[in-house]
Amino acid sequence: MLRFTPTEYKLLCxxxxxxxxxxxxxxxxxxxxxxxxQKETQYLRVYIGQIRKKIEDNPNAPDxxxxxxxxxxxLG
Numbered sequence: 001m002l003r004f005t006p007t008e009y010k011l012l013c014x015x016x017x018x019x020x021x022x023x024x025x026x027x028x029x030x031x032x033x034x035x036x037x038q039k040e041t042q043y044l045r046v047y048i049g050q051i052r053k054k055i056e057d058n059p060n061a062p063d064x065x066x067x068x069x070x071x072x073x074x075l076g
Contacts, residue, residue, distance in 0.1 A: 002054050002055070003054075004051070004054065007047060008050055008051050010032050011048075012075075014028065014031050015028075015065070015075035018074075018075075019074075019075050020075070020076045021074060022068050022072045022074045023073055023074065025038075025041045025044055025073075026038045028044055029043065032047075044073075048065060048073060051065060052065050064076065
């Protein structure tokens with residue numbers, strides 16, 4: 001059984017809602033943390049890393065949670 005923090009879960013649900021679509025850092029930060037955090041990209045890197053460790057077979061070469069060129073993320 002996988003366990004996620006409330007923030008990890010919210011982020012993962014948002015990515016799942018838009019599965020296959022590329023979401024920018026600003027979009028993700030605004031939706032998960034709020035508009036005041038849109039420039040806090042380090043938050044996103046930390047949480048994406050934590051989620052990858054939980055859902056990916058090899059977090060260093062992810063198959064599910066993908067970083068797209070331009071530093072955007074998508075699920076799937």
